Amino acid sequence: MALDKNDVLAALGKVLGPDGRPLAAAGNLSDIVVADGKVFFSITVDAAAVRQWEEVRARAEAAVRAIPGVKLAMIALTAERAGAAAGAAAAPAPRRPPTAGGGARPHEGGGHAGPAGIPGVAAIIAVASGKGGVGKSTVAVNLALGLRDLGLKVGILDADIYGPSLPKLLAIRERPQTVGGTRLKPIERHGMAVMSIGFLVEEETPMIWRGPMVMSAITQMLREVEWGALDVLVVDMPPGTGDAQLTMAQQVPLKGAVIVSTPQDLALIDARRGIAMFRRVNVPVLGIVENMSTFICPHCGTRSDIFGHGGARHEAERLGVPFLGEVPLAIDIREKSDAGSPVVVAAPEGPHAQAFRDIAARVRDGLKVEGRPAPKIVIEA
Numbered sequence: 072m073a074l075d076k077n078d079v080l081a082a083l084g085k086v087l088g089p090d091g092r093p094l095a096a097a098g099n100l101s102d103i104v105v106a107d108g109k110v111f112f113s114i115t116v117d118a119a120a121v122r123q124w125e126e127v128r129a130r131a132e133a134a135v136r137a138i139p140g141v142k143l144a145m146i147a148l149t150a151e152r153a154g155a156a157a158g159a160a161a162a163p164a165p166r167r168p169p170t171a172g173g174g175a176r177p178h179e180g181g182g183h184a185g186p187a188g189i190p191g192v193a194a195i196i197a198v199a200s201g202k203g204g205v206g207k208s209t210v211a212v213n214l215a216l217g218l219r220d221l222g223l224k225v226g227i228l229d230a231d232i233y234g235p236s237l238p239k240l241l242a243i244r245e246r247p248q249t250v251g252g253t254r255l256k257p258i259e260r261h262g263m264a265v266m267s268i269g270f271l272v273e274e275e276t277p278m279i280w281r282g283p284m285v286m287s288a289i290t291q292m293l294r295e296v297e298w299g300a301l302d303v304l305v306v307d308m309p310p311g312t313g314d315a316q317l318t319m320a321q322q323v324p325l326k327g328a329v330i331v332s333t334p335q336d337l338a339l340i341d342a343r344r345g346i347a348m349f350r351r352v353n354v355p356v357l358g359i360v361e362n363m364s365t366f367i368c369p370h371c372g373t374r375s376d377i378f379g380h381g382g383a384r385h386e387a388e389r390l391g392v393p394f395l396g397e398v399p400l401a402i403d404i405r406e407k408s409d410a411g412s413p414v415v416v417a418a419p420e421g422p423h424a425q426a427f428r429d430i431a432a433r434v435r436d437g438l439k440v441e442g443r444p445a446p447k448i449v450i451e452a
């Protein structure tokens with residue numbers, strides 16, 4: 072029998088919220104979307120009580136995953152905005168002063184006075200997010216393909232050395248060849264030059280990296296690879312804004328950064344951190360992409376805003392960075408990615424491919440913009 076919302080509610084019956092009430096009765100669940108064995112919903116919580124709720128969220132996800140027939144469960148916490156019904160609890164967190172470096176950039180529109188570029192590569196851009204699992208790799212690969220469709224010569228580097236995604240996303244199993252003994256040739260796929268640490272290690276090898284090794288691995292993949300002449304090299308960054316990412320943002324000669332966020336407030340807080348990080352190292356933020364925006368049911372076409380909708384656009388306006396576009400939460404995008412054929416290649420005529428091409432066009436235009444003022448940014452702790 073087909074899985075439905077009631078099965079999910081029944082499974083949630085045993086999951087209690089921080090106040091001891093069953094989650095299913097707490098009244099803070101969004102629509103529960105069940106499609107093709109996949110379950111998505113969000114829990115709206117007070118921003119002040121996120122820690123307690125994170126644990127509940129994880130238990131709820133585990134309970135839903137345990138339902139026979141569930142292939143995937145994705146549950147997100149959404150914080151209420153200040154001024155909303157339970158406004159007081161969601162009052163803005165204390166603000167820190169604007170980040171140093173947020174106001175001035177030495178080389179407007181021309182990247183930053185950081186490390187030397189890669190010969191032959193006109194622009195390197197990072198696709199990043201403060202938080203994991205928001206769809207950076209999916210966006211990076213489809214954005215790269217969108218740029219290719221605009222006639223640019225494109226490369227893509229998987230800098231997520233902890234959990235490389237490109238071998239799977241692009242169904243690449245072969246190993247790169249060496250040229251002249253030490254340099255590596257990137258793998259060609261869909262007209263793009265592709266490199267990932269995942270091409271060099273066995274899939275099952277746990278990747279444990281200590282501080283300096285991270286930089287040397289990234290440096291090698293950037294500088295000891297025969298990228299050839301590229302208009303754009305898209306770098307899929309690992310999640311987070313820790314020291315490793317900061318160092319990477321500093322060491323890679325970036326011309327700009329694309330920040331991926333889901334529409335929910337909590338992910339946006341992380342997105343803000345990501346933006347602040349790039350500004351700290353004087354890398355222009357090319358804009359924000361709202362991923363997993365509106366969900367469109369593949370069967371009935373109904374739209375539901377599971378993780379909220381428009382949050383990233385609003386945030387981009389507030390921070391004064393371009394809004395690059397939204398990508399819906401679509402089973403199709405996930406399935407195509409899982410099958411190693413990104414949606415821009417698998418369904419080039421479809422609306423999702425078009426969304427990525429539109430984003431790509433804005434990124435390309437953003438790379439050309441000279442002297443864009445650098446708005447100040449405030450990070451909420």
Ligand SMILES: Nc1ncnc2c1ncn2[C@@H]1O[C@H](COP(=O)(O)OP(=O)(O)OP(=O)(O)O)[C@@H](O)[C@H]1O
Pocket residue numbers: 200202203204205206207208209210231234236309310362363364398399400401402404405406408409
């Ligand atoms: N718009 C979308 N619609 C449906 N599924 C999506 C969408 N974007 C991403 N996904 C799916 O969500 C999962 C996480 O995406 P992805 O690996 O791109 O995220 P990530 O931010 O790179 O994760 P990590 O932080 O682990 O690197 C994948 O299974 C992917 O197929």
Ligand SMILES: [Mg+2]
Pocket residue numbers: 207208209231236307308
């Ligand atoms: Mg990734």
